[in-house]
Amino acid sequence: MRGRRMKLRDTPSVSPALWRALPCPAAELRLELVLPSGQTFRWRESSPGAWTGVLGDTVWTLRQERDRLWYTVYGGEAGADTDRLLREYFQLDVGLRDLYRSWGAADPLFREAAKDFPGVRVLRQDPVECLLSFICTSNNHISRITAMIERLCRAFGRHLCHLDAQPFHAFPSLAALAGDDAEARLRALGFGYRAKFVSGTARAITEGLGVEGLHQLRTAPYAEARKVLCTLPGVGTKVADCVCLMALDKAEAVPVDTHVWRIARQRYGMELGGRSITPRAHQEIGDFFRGLWGPRAGWAQAVLFCADLHKGREPVVSQDRDKES
Missing domain, CATH: 3.30.310.40 (TATA-Binding Protein)
Structure with missing residues:
Protein backbone atom coordinates (compact mmCIF):
# COMPACT_ATOMS: atom_id res chain seq x y z
CA MET A 1 0.00 0.00 0.00
CA ASP A 93 1.73 1.15 24.22
CA VAL A 94 -0.94 -0.66 26.28
CA GLY A 95 -0.86 -4.40 25.61
CA LEU A 96 -4.50 -5.32 25.04
CA ARG A 97 -4.18 -9.10 24.63
CA ASP A 98 -2.69 -9.46 28.11
CA LEU A 99 -5.49 -7.34 29.55
CA TYR A 100 -8.15 -9.51 27.86
CA ARG A 101 -6.54 -12.61 29.36
CA SER A 102 -6.44 -11.03 32.81
CA TRP A 103 -10.06 -9.84 32.68
CA GLY A 104 -11.24 -13.18 31.31
CA ALA A 105 -9.43 -15.13 34.04
CA ALA A 106 -11.10 -12.98 36.70
CA ASP A 107 -14.53 -12.89 35.05
CA PRO A 108 -16.02 -15.75 33.00
CA LEU A 109 -18.89 -13.47 31.90
CA PHE A 110 -16.39 -11.07 30.39
CA ARG A 111 -14.55 -13.93 28.70
CA GLU A 112 -17.74 -15.18 27.06
CA ALA A 113 -18.98 -11.74 25.95
CA ALA A 114 -15.61 -10.59 24.64
CA LYS A 115 -14.49 -13.67 22.70
CA ASP A 116 -15.87 -12.32 19.41
CA PHE A 117 -14.75 -8.74 20.05
CA PRO A 118 -10.96 -8.53 20.29
CA GLY A 119 -9.11 -5.29 19.76
CA VAL A 120 -11.46 -2.92 21.59
CA ARG A 121 -9.34 -0.28 23.27
CA VAL A 122 -9.93 3.13 24.81
CA LEU A 123 -8.90 6.21 22.85
CA ARG A 124 -6.88 9.07 24.35
CA GLN A 125 -8.67 12.16 23.10
CA ASP A 126 -8.22 15.88 23.39
CA PRO A 127 -9.89 16.87 26.69
CA VAL A 128 -11.77 19.89 25.30
CA GLU A 129 -13.20 18.01 22.33
CA CYS A 130 -14.06 14.97 24.44
CA LEU A 131 -15.77 17.05 27.14
CA LEU A 132 -17.90 19.15 24.82
CA SER A 133 -18.78 16.15 22.67
CA PHE A 134 -19.99 14.10 25.62
CA ILE A 135 -22.14 16.94 26.89
CA CYS A 136 -24.09 16.34 23.67
CA THR A 137 -24.61 12.65 24.46
CA SER A 138 -27.21 12.99 27.20
CA ASN A 139 -30.23 10.83 26.30
CA ASN A 140 -28.97 10.44 22.77
CA HIS A 141 -27.94 7.79 20.25
CA ILE A 142 -24.59 7.43 18.51
CA SER A 143 -25.90 8.17 15.01
CA ARG A 144 -27.68 11.32 16.17
CA ILE A 145 -24.72 12.48 18.26
CA THR A 146 -22.44 12.02 15.26
CA ALA A 147 -24.72 14.21 13.15
CA MET A 148 -24.85 16.86 15.89
CA ILE A 149 -21.07 17.00 16.22
CA GLU A 150 -20.78 17.29 12.44
CA ARG A 151 -23.15 20.29 12.47
CA LEU A 152 -21.24 21.78 15.40
CA CYS A 153 -17.92 21.56 13.56
CA ARG A 154 -19.30 22.90 10.30
CA ALA A 155 -20.92 25.87 12.01
CA PHE A 156 -18.12 26.82 14.43
CA GLY A 157 -14.94 25.00 13.34
CA ARG A 158 -12.23 25.97 10.91
CA HIS A 159 -12.58 24.44 7.44
CA LEU A 160 -9.74 22.02 6.72
CA CYS A 161 -10.46 20.55 3.28
CA HIS A 162 -12.92 18.75 1.02
CA LEU A 163 -12.51 15.08 0.14
CA ASP A 164 -14.84 13.73 -2.53
CA ALA A 165 -17.04 16.80 -2.00
CA GLN A 166 -17.24 16.07 1.74
CA PRO A 167 -16.14 19.04 3.90
CA PHE A 168 -14.00 18.47 6.97
CA HIS A 169 -13.64 20.93 9.82
CA ALA A 170 -11.55 21.19 12.96
CA PHE A 171 -13.32 20.94 16.28
CA PRO A 172 -14.43 24.45 17.34
CA SER A 173 -12.33 26.58 19.66
CA LEU A 174 -13.62 27.44 23.12
CA ALA A 175 -13.76 31.08 22.08
CA ALA A 176 -16.12 30.26 19.22
CA LEU A 177 -18.47 28.28 21.48
CA ALA A 178 -18.35 30.80 24.31
CA GLY A 179 -19.57 33.71 22.16
CA ASP A 180 -22.69 35.66 23.04
CA ASP A 181 -24.69 34.17 20.18
CA ALA A 182 -23.36 30.59 20.51
CA GLU A 183 -26.29 29.21 22.51
CA ALA A 184 -28.87 30.58 20.08
CA ARG A 185 -26.95 29.25 17.10
CA LEU A 186 -26.65 25.82 18.73
CA ARG A 187 -30.38 25.73 19.40
CA ALA A 188 -30.99 26.56 15.76
CA LEU A 189 -28.78 23.58 14.90
CA GLY A 190 -31.02 21.26 16.91
CA PHE A 191 -29.05 20.97 20.15
CA GLY A 192 -32.07 21.71 22.35
CA TYR A 193 -31.33 22.02 26.08
CA ARG A 194 -27.75 20.88 25.41
CA ALA A 195 -27.03 24.23 23.70
CA LYS A 196 -26.76 26.11 26.99
CA PHE A 197 -24.51 23.42 28.44
CA VAL A 198 -22.10 23.42 25.50
CA SER A 199 -21.79 27.20 25.42
CA GLY A 200 -21.87 27.45 29.21
CA THR A 201 -19.06 24.94 29.69
CA ALA A 202 -16.99 26.60 26.97
CA ARG A 203 -17.43 29.88 28.81
CA ALA A 204 -16.72 28.37 32.23
CA ILE A 205 -13.45 26.84 31.06
CA THR A 206 -12.41 30.04 29.30
CA GLU A 207 -13.12 32.18 32.35
CA GLY A 208 -12.01 29.72 35.02
CA LEU A 209 -10.14 26.44 34.70
CA GLY A 210 -8.60 27.25 31.33
CA VAL A 211 -7.48 24.79 28.68
CA GLU A 212 -4.19 24.24 30.51
CA GLY A 213 -6.02 23.52 33.74
CA LEU A 214 -8.26 21.00 31.99
CA HIS A 215 -5.22 19.22 30.57
CA GLN A 216 -3.55 19.24 33.99
CA LEU A 217 -6.37 17.08 35.33
CA ARG A 218 -4.54 14.21 33.63
CA THR A 219 -2.11 14.24 36.56
CA ALA A 220 -4.76 14.73 39.26
CA PRO A 221 -6.28 11.82 41.20
CA TYR A 222 -9.37 10.32 39.58
CA ALA A 223 -11.79 11.49 42.29
CA GLU A 224 -10.46 15.04 42.12
CA ALA A 225 -10.67 15.22 38.32
CA ARG A 226 -14.26 13.94 38.35
CA LYS A 227 -15.24 16.43 41.05
CA VAL A 228 -13.83 19.35 39.03
CA LEU A 229 -15.60 18.23 35.86
CA CYS A 230 -18.94 17.91 37.68
CA THR A 231 -18.86 21.63 38.51
CA LEU A 232 -19.23 22.45 34.80
CA PRO A 233 -22.64 23.08 33.18
CA GLY A 234 -24.23 19.92 31.84
CA VAL A 235 -21.62 17.57 33.31
CA GLY A 236 -22.93 14.81 35.56
CA THR A 237 -21.09 11.78 36.84
CA LYS A 238 -21.54 9.78 33.62
CA VAL A 239 -20.14 12.48 31.33
CA ALA A 240 -17.35 13.20 33.84
CA ASP A 241 -16.36 9.53 33.88
CA CYS A 242 -16.36 9.38 30.07
CA VAL A 243 -13.97 12.33 29.95
CA CYS A 244 -11.84 10.92 32.76
CA LEU A 245 -11.52 7.61 30.92
CA MET A 246 -11.18 8.79 27.32
CA ALA A 247 -9.22 12.03 27.73
CA LEU A 248 -7.71 12.33 31.22
CA ASP A 249 -5.84 9.02 31.63
CA LYS A 250 -8.13 7.62 34.34
CA ALA A 251 -8.29 4.00 33.20
CA GLU A 252 -10.17 3.06 36.37
CA ALA A 253 -13.13 5.31 35.51
CA VAL A 254 -16.24 3.26 34.71
CA PRO A 255 -18.91 5.35 32.98
CA VAL A 256 -22.31 4.17 34.22
CA ASP A 257 -25.40 4.82 32.13
CA THR A 258 -28.67 2.90 31.92
CA HIS A 259 -26.91 0.38 29.65
CA VAL A 260 -24.13 -0.42 32.16
CA TRP A 261 -26.61 -0.24 35.04
CA ARG A 262 -28.65 -2.95 33.33
CA ILE A 263 -25.55 -5.12 32.77
CA ALA A 264 -24.66 -4.81 36.46
CA ARG A 265 -28.12 -5.87 37.55
CA GLN A 266 -29.03 -8.53 35.01
CA ARG A 267 -25.68 -10.17 34.31
CA TYR A 268 -23.77 -9.64 37.52
CA GLY A 269 -26.69 -9.79 39.96
CA MET A 270 -25.98 -6.52 41.71
CA GLU A 271 -28.72 -5.44 44.09
CA LEU A 272 -29.46 -1.85 43.10
CA GLY A 273 -32.49 -0.12 44.53
CA GLY A 274 -34.86 1.92 42.38
CA ARG A 275 -35.12 2.21 38.65
CA SER A 276 -32.71 5.05 38.02
CA ILE A 277 -29.00 5.71 38.40
CA THR A 278 -28.45 7.45 41.71
CA PRO A 279 -25.01 8.78 42.71
CA ARG A 280 -24.79 5.90 45.18
CA ALA A 281 -25.59 3.31 42.52
CA HIS A 282 -23.05 4.89 40.18
CA GLN A 283 -20.35 4.59 42.83
CA GLU A 284 -21.33 1.04 43.79
CA ILE A 285 -21.27 -0.17 40.20
CA GLY A 286 -17.92 1.49 39.51
CA ASP A 287 -16.41 0.06 42.69
CA PHE A 288 -17.77 -3.41 41.87
CA PHE A 289 -16.20 -3.47 38.42
CA ARG A 290 -12.94 -1.97 39.66
CA GLY A 291 -12.77 -4.76 42.20
CA LEU A 292 -13.51 -7.35 39.55
CA TRP A 293 -11.41 -6.09 36.64
CA GLY A 294 -8.67 -4.10 38.32
CA PRO A 295 -7.01 -0.76 37.55
CA ARG A 296 -8.12 -0.66 33.90
CA ALA A 297 -11.75 -1.45 34.65
CA GLY A 298 -12.91 1.32 32.32
CA TRP A 299 -11.23 -0.43 29.41
CA ALA A 300 -12.98 -3.71 30.22
CA GLN A 301 -16.32 -1.91 30.43
CA ALA A 302 -15.67 -0.48 26.94
CA VAL A 303 -15.33 -4.04 25.60
CA LEU A 304 -18.68 -5.13 27.07
CA PHE A 305 -20.37 -1.95 25.84
CA CYS A 306 -19.05 -2.59 22.33
CA ALA A 307 -20.14 -6.24 22.40
CA ASP A 308 -23.67 -5.28 23.42
CA LEU A 309 -23.75 -2.50 20.84
CA HIS A 310 -23.07 -4.99 18.06
CA LYS A 311 -25.36 -7.69 19.39
CA GLY A 312 -28.40 -5.55 20.10
CA ARG A 313 -29.96 -2.25 19.25
CA GLU A 314 -28.01 0.97 19.45
CA PRO A 315 -28.06 2.02 23.11
CA VAL A 316 -28.54 5.46 24.58
CA VAL A 317 -25.00 6.66 25.21
CA SER A 318 -25.68 8.73 28.31
CA GLN A 319 -28.38 9.50 30.77
CA ASP A 320 -27.39 12.25 33.21
CA ARG A 321 -30.82 13.45 34.22
CA ASP A 322 -29.46 15.46 37.13
CA LYS A 323 -27.87 17.89 34.65
CA GLU A 324 -30.67 18.29 32.12
CA SER A 325 -32.57 21.17 33.62
Whole structure:
Protein backbone atom coordinates (compact mmCIF):
# COMPACT_ATOMS: atom_id res chain seq x y z
CA MET A 1 0.00 0.00 0.00
CA ARG A 2 3.00 2.30 0.44
CA GLY A 3 2.95 5.09 -2.13
CA ARG A 4 -0.72 4.68 -2.99
CA ARG A 5 -2.75 7.87 -3.23
CA MET A 6 -6.45 8.27 -2.52
CA LYS A 7 -8.53 9.73 -5.34
CA LEU A 8 -9.87 13.21 -4.59
CA ARG A 9 -12.48 15.20 -6.46
CA ASP A 10 -12.92 18.96 -6.58
CA THR A 11 -9.89 19.52 -4.34
CA PRO A 12 -6.85 20.10 -6.58
CA SER A 13 -4.92 21.85 -3.78
CA VAL A 14 -5.29 19.01 -1.27
CA SER A 15 -3.59 15.65 -1.68
CA PRO A 16 -2.82 12.79 0.67
CA ALA A 17 0.61 12.06 2.00
CA LEU A 18 2.16 8.73 1.17
CA TRP A 19 0.70 5.85 3.13
CA ARG A 20 2.62 4.80 6.23
CA ALA A 21 2.12 1.83 8.51
CA LEU A 22 2.50 0.99 12.17
CA PRO A 23 2.73 -2.60 13.41
CA CYS A 24 -0.64 -3.39 14.98
CA PRO A 25 -2.21 -6.89 15.12
CA ALA A 26 -5.99 -7.11 15.00
CA ALA A 27 -5.99 -8.45 18.57
CA GLU A 28 -4.61 -5.08 19.64
CA LEU A 29 -6.95 -2.87 17.59
CA ARG A 30 -9.96 -3.26 15.35
CA LEU A 31 -10.95 0.03 13.79
CA GLU A 32 -14.46 -1.15 12.87
CA LEU A 33 -15.20 -1.85 16.54
CA VAL A 34 -13.50 1.13 18.17
CA LEU A 35 -14.22 4.11 15.93
CA PRO A 36 -18.05 3.82 15.62
CA SER A 37 -18.68 2.60 19.19
CA GLY A 38 -19.51 5.89 20.89
CA GLN A 39 -16.08 6.92 22.16
CA THR A 40 -15.61 9.50 19.41
CA PHE A 41 -17.91 10.98 16.78
CA ARG A 42 -15.49 12.29 14.12
CA TRP A 43 -14.85 9.18 12.00
CA ARG A 44 -16.84 7.60 9.17
CA GLU A 45 -16.24 4.59 6.96
CA SER A 46 -15.36 6.38 3.73
CA SER A 47 -14.92 3.12 1.78
CA PRO A 48 -15.00 -0.54 2.86
CA GLY A 49 -12.44 -0.93 5.64
CA ALA A 50 -11.21 2.67 5.39
CA TRP A 51 -12.03 5.25 8.06
CA THR A 52 -11.67 8.98 7.45
CA GLY A 53 -11.88 11.61 10.15
CA VAL A 54 -10.30 14.51 11.96
CA LEU A 55 -7.63 14.08 14.60
CA GLY A 56 -6.26 17.34 15.90
CA ASP A 57 -6.34 19.78 13.01
CA THR A 58 -5.57 17.15 10.40
CA VAL A 59 -7.75 14.90 8.24
CA TRP A 60 -6.69 11.24 8.23
CA THR A 61 -7.68 8.01 6.53
CA LEU A 62 -6.93 4.77 8.40
CA ARG A 63 -7.18 1.12 7.43
CA GLN A 64 -5.83 -2.20 8.66
CA GLU A 65 -4.12 -4.86 6.60
CA ARG A 66 -1.82 -7.79 7.50
CA ASP A 67 -1.15 -6.77 11.10
CA ARG A 68 -0.45 -3.20 10.07
CA LEU A 69 -2.31 0.01 10.78
CA TRP A 70 -2.01 2.02 7.58
CA TYR A 71 -2.69 5.73 7.45
CA THR A 72 -2.42 8.81 5.30
CA VAL A 73 -2.94 12.47 6.12
CA TYR A 74 -4.17 15.32 3.92
CA GLY A 75 -2.56 18.70 3.51
CA GLY A 76 0.60 17.67 5.35
CA GLU A 77 3.36 15.09 5.59
CA ALA A 78 3.18 11.73 7.31
CA GLY A 79 6.24 10.92 9.37
CA ALA A 80 7.58 10.33 12.85
CA ASP A 81 5.31 12.99 14.37
CA THR A 82 2.16 11.53 12.84
CA ASP A 83 3.26 8.05 13.93
CA ARG A 84 3.52 9.36 17.49
CA LEU A 85 0.13 11.09 17.37
CA LEU A 86 -1.57 7.92 16.15
CA ARG A 87 0.15 5.73 18.73
CA GLU A 88 -0.90 8.12 21.48
CA TYR A 89 -4.46 8.40 20.21
CA PHE A 90 -4.95 4.62 20.21
CA GLN A 91 -2.70 4.14 23.28
CA LEU A 92 -0.84 1.42 21.43
CA ASP A 93 1.73 1.15 24.22
CA VAL A 94 -0.94 -0.66 26.28
CA GLY A 95 -0.86 -4.40 25.61
CA LEU A 96 -4.50 -5.32 25.04
CA ARG A 97 -4.18 -9.10 24.63
CA ASP A 98 -2.69 -9.46 28.11
CA LEU A 99 -5.49 -7.34 29.55
CA TYR A 100 -8.15 -9.51 27.86
CA ARG A 101 -6.54 -12.61 29.36
CA SER A 102 -6.44 -11.03 32.81
CA TRP A 103 -10.06 -9.84 32.68
CA GLY A 104 -11.24 -13.18 31.31
CA ALA A 105 -9.43 -15.13 34.04
CA ALA A 106 -11.10 -12.98 36.70
CA ASP A 107 -14.53 -12.89 35.05
CA PRO A 108 -16.02 -15.75 33.00
CA LEU A 109 -18.89 -13.47 31.90
CA PHE A 110 -16.39 -11.07 30.39
CA ARG A 111 -14.55 -13.93 28.70
CA GLU A 112 -17.74 -15.18 27.06
CA ALA A 113 -18.98 -11.74 25.95
CA ALA A 114 -15.61 -10.59 24.64
CA LYS A 115 -14.49 -13.67 22.70
CA ASP A 116 -15.87 -12.32 19.41
CA PHE A 117 -14.75 -8.74 20.05
CA PRO A 118 -10.96 -8.53 20.29
CA GLY A 119 -9.11 -5.29 19.76
CA VAL A 120 -11.46 -2.92 21.59
CA ARG A 121 -9.34 -0.28 23.27
CA VAL A 122 -9.93 3.13 24.81
CA LEU A 123 -8.90 6.21 22.85
CA ARG A 124 -6.88 9.07 24.35
CA GLN A 125 -8.67 12.16 23.10
CA ASP A 126 -8.22 15.88 23.39
CA PRO A 127 -9.89 16.87 26.69
CA VAL A 128 -11.77 19.89 25.30
CA GLU A 129 -13.20 18.01 22.33
CA CYS A 130 -14.06 14.97 24.44
CA LEU A 131 -15.77 17.05 27.14
CA LEU A 132 -17.90 19.15 24.82
CA SER A 133 -18.78 16.15 22.67
CA PHE A 134 -19.99 14.10 25.62
CA ILE A 135 -22.14 16.94 26.89
CA CYS A 136 -24.09 16.34 23.67
CA THR A 137 -24.61 12.65 24.46
CA SER A 138 -27.21 12.99 27.20
CA ASN A 139 -30.23 10.83 26.30
CA ASN A 140 -28.97 10.44 22.77
CA HIS A 141 -27.94 7.79 20.25
CA ILE A 142 -24.59 7.43 18.51
CA SER A 143 -25.90 8.17 15.01
CA ARG A 144 -27.68 11.32 16.17
CA ILE A 145 -24.72 12.48 18.26
CA THR A 146 -22.44 12.02 15.26
CA ALA A 147 -24.72 14.21 13.15
CA MET A 148 -24.85 16.86 15.89
CA ILE A 149 -21.07 17.00 16.22
CA GLU A 150 -20.78 17.29 12.44
CA ARG A 151 -23.15 20.29 12.47
CA LEU A 152 -21.24 21.78 15.40
CA CYS A 153 -17.92 21.56 13.56
CA ARG A 154 -19.30 22.90 10.30
CA ALA A 155 -20.92 25.87 12.01
CA PHE A 156 -18.12 26.82 14.43
CA GLY A 157 -14.94 25.00 13.34
CA ARG A 158 -12.23 25.97 10.91
CA HIS A 159 -12.58 24.44 7.44
CA LEU A 160 -9.74 22.02 6.72
CA CYS A 161 -10.46 20.55 3.28
CA HIS A 162 -12.92 18.75 1.02
CA LEU A 163 -12.51 15.08 0.14
CA ASP A 164 -14.84 13.73 -2.53
CA ALA A 165 -17.04 16.80 -2.00
CA GLN A 166 -17.24 16.07 1.74
CA PRO A 167 -16.14 19.04 3.90
CA PHE A 168 -14.00 18.47 6.97
CA HIS A 169 -13.64 20.93 9.82
CA ALA A 170 -11.55 21.19 12.96
CA PHE A 171 -13.32 20.94 16.28
CA PRO A 172 -14.43 24.45 17.34
CA SER A 173 -12.33 26.58 19.66
CA LEU A 174 -13.62 27.44 23.12
CA ALA A 175 -13.76 31.08 22.08
CA ALA A 176 -16.12 30.26 19.22
CA LEU A 177 -18.47 28.28 21.48
CA ALA A 178 -18.35 30.80 24.31
CA GLY A 179 -19.57 33.71 22.16
CA ASP A 180 -22.69 35.66 23.04
CA ASP A 181 -24.69 34.17 20.18
CA ALA A 182 -23.36 30.59 20.51
CA GLU A 183 -26.29 29.21 22.51
CA ALA A 184 -28.87 30.58 20.08
CA ARG A 185 -26.95 29.25 17.10
CA LEU A 186 -26.65 25.82 18.73
CA ARG A 187 -30.38 25.73 19.40
CA ALA A 188 -30.99 26.56 15.76
CA LEU A 189 -28.78 23.58 14.90
CA GLY A 190 -31.02 21.26 16.91
CA PHE A 191 -29.05 20.97 20.15
CA GLY A 192 -32.07 21.71 22.35
CA TYR A 193 -31.33 22.02 26.08
CA ARG A 194 -27.75 20.88 25.41
CA ALA A 195 -27.03 24.23 23.70
CA LYS A 196 -26.76 26.11 26.99
CA PHE A 197 -24.51 23.42 28.44
CA VAL A 198 -22.10 23.42 25.50
CA SER A 199 -21.79 27.20 25.42
CA GLY A 200 -21.87 27.45 29.21
CA THR A 201 -19.06 24.94 29.69
CA ALA A 202 -16.99 26.60 26.97
CA ARG A 203 -17.43 29.88 28.81
CA ALA A 204 -16.72 28.37 32.23
CA ILE A 205 -13.45 26.84 31.06
CA THR A 206 -12.41 30.04 29.30
CA GLU A 207 -13.12 32.18 32.35
CA GLY A 208 -12.01 29.72 35.02
CA LEU A 209 -10.14 26.44 34.70
CA GLY A 210 -8.60 27.25 31.33
CA VAL A 211 -7.48 24.79 28.68
CA GLU A 212 -4.19 24.24 30.51
CA GLY A 213 -6.02 23.52 33.74
CA LEU A 214 -8.26 21.00 31.99
CA HIS A 215 -5.22 19.22 30.57
CA GLN A 216 -3.55 19.24 33.99
CA LEU A 217 -6.37 17.08 35.33
CA ARG A 218 -4.54 14.21 33.63
CA THR A 219 -2.11 14.24 36.56
CA ALA A 220 -4.76 14.73 39.26
CA PRO A 221 -6.28 11.82 41.20
CA TYR A 222 -9.37 10.32 39.58
CA ALA A 223 -11.79 11.49 42.29
CA GLU A 224 -10.46 15.04 42.12
CA ALA A 225 -10.67 15.22 38.32
CA ARG A 226 -14.26 13.94 38.35
CA LYS A 227 -15.24 16.43 41.05
CA VAL A 228 -13.83 19.35 39.03
CA LEU A 229 -15.60 18.23 35.86
CA CYS A 230 -18.94 17.91 37.68
CA THR A 231 -18.86 21.63 38.51
CA LEU A 232 -19.23 22.45 34.80
CA PRO A 233 -22.64 23.08 33.18
CA GLY A 234 -24.23 19.92 31.84
CA VAL A 235 -21.62 17.57 33.31
CA GLY A 236 -22.93 14.81 35.56
CA THR A 237 -21.09 11.78 36.84
CA LYS A 238 -21.54 9.78 33.62
CA VAL A 239 -20.14 12.48 31.33
CA ALA A 240 -17.35 13.20 33.84
CA ASP A 241 -16.36 9.53 33.88
CA CYS A 242 -16.36 9.38 30.07
CA VAL A 243 -13.97 12.33 29.95
CA CYS A 244 -11.84 10.92 32.76
CA LEU A 245 -11.52 7.61 30.92
CA MET A 246 -11.18 8.79 27.32
CA ALA A 247 -9.22 12.03 27.73
CA LEU A 248 -7.71 12.33 31.22
CA ASP A 249 -5.84 9.02 31.63
CA LYS A 250 -8.13 7.62 34.34
CA ALA A 251 -8.29 4.00 33.20
CA GLU A 252 -10.17 3.06 36.37
CA ALA A 253 -13.13 5.31 35.51
CA VAL A 254 -16.24 3.26 34.71
CA PRO A 255 -18.91 5.35 32.98
CA VAL A 256 -22.31 4.17 34.22
CA ASP A 257 -25.40 4.82 32.13
CA THR A 258 -28.67 2.90 31.92
CA HIS A 259 -26.91 0.38 29.65
CA VAL A 260 -24.13 -0.42 32.16
CA TRP A 261 -26.61 -0.24 35.04
CA ARG A 262 -28.65 -2.95 33.33
CA ILE A 263 -25.55 -5.12 32.77
CA ALA A 264 -24.66 -4.81 36.46
CA ARG A 265 -28.12 -5.87 37.55
CA GLN A 266 -29.03 -8.53 35.01
CA ARG A 267 -25.68 -10.17 34.31
CA TYR A 268 -23.77 -9.64 37.52
CA GLY A 269 -26.69 -9.79 39.96
CA MET A 270 -25.98 -6.52 41.71
CA GLU A 271 -28.72 -5.44 44.09
CA LEU A 272 -29.46 -1.85 43.10
CA GLY A 273 -32.49 -0.12 44.53
CA GLY A 274 -34.86 1.92 42.38
CA ARG A 275 -35.12 2.21 38.65
CA SER A 276 -32.71 5.05 38.02
CA ILE A 277 -29.00 5.71 38.40
CA THR A 278 -28.45 7.45 41.71
CA PRO A 279 -25.01 8.78 42.71
CA ARG A 280 -24.79 5.90 45.18
CA ALA A 281 -25.59 3.31 42.52
CA HIS A 282 -23.05 4.89 40.18
CA GLN A 283 -20.35 4.59 42.83
CA GLU A 284 -21.33 1.04 43.79
CA ILE A 285 -21.27 -0.17 40.20
CA GLY A 286 -17.92 1.49 39.51
CA ASP A 287 -16.41 0.06 42.69
CA PHE A 288 -17.77 -3.41 41.87
CA PHE A 289 -16.20 -3.47 38.42
CA ARG A 290 -12.94 -1.97 39.66
CA GLY A 291 -12.77 -4.76 42.20
CA LEU A 292 -13.51 -7.35 39.55
CA TRP A 293 -11.41 -6.09 36.64
CA GLY A 294 -8.67 -4.10 38.32
CA PRO A 295 -7.01 -0.76 37.55
CA ARG A 296 -8.12 -0.66 33.90
CA ALA A 297 -11.75 -1.45 34.65
CA GLY A 298 -12.91 1.32 32.32
CA TRP A 299 -11.23 -0.43 29.41
CA ALA A 300 -12.98 -3.71 30.22
CA GLN A 301 -16.32 -1.91 30.43
CA ALA A 302 -15.67 -0.48 26.94
CA VAL A 303 -15.33 -4.04 25.60
CA LEU A 304 -18.68 -5.13 27.07
CA PHE A 305 -20.37 -1.95 25.84
CA CYS A 306 -19.05 -2.59 22.33
CA ALA A 307 -20.14 -6.24 22.40
CA ASP A 308 -23.67 -5.28 23.42
CA LEU A 309 -23.75 -2.50 20.84
CA HIS A 310 -23.07 -4.99 18.06
CA LYS A 311 -25.36 -7.69 19.39
CA GLY A 312 -28.40 -5.55 20.10
CA ARG A 313 -29.96 -2.25 19.25
CA GLU A 314 -28.01 0.97 19.45
CA PRO A 315 -28.06 2.02 23.11
CA VAL A 316 -28.54 5.46 24.58
CA VAL A 317 -25.00 6.66 25.21
CA SER A 318 -25.68 8.73 28.31
CA GLN A 319 -28.38 9.50 30.77
CA ASP A 320 -27.39 12.25 33.21
CA ARG A 321 -30.82 13.45 34.22
CA ASP A 322 -29.46 15.46 37.13
CA LYS A 323 -27.87 17.89 34.65
CA GLU A 324 -30.67 18.29 32.12
CA SER A 325 -32.57 21.17 33.62
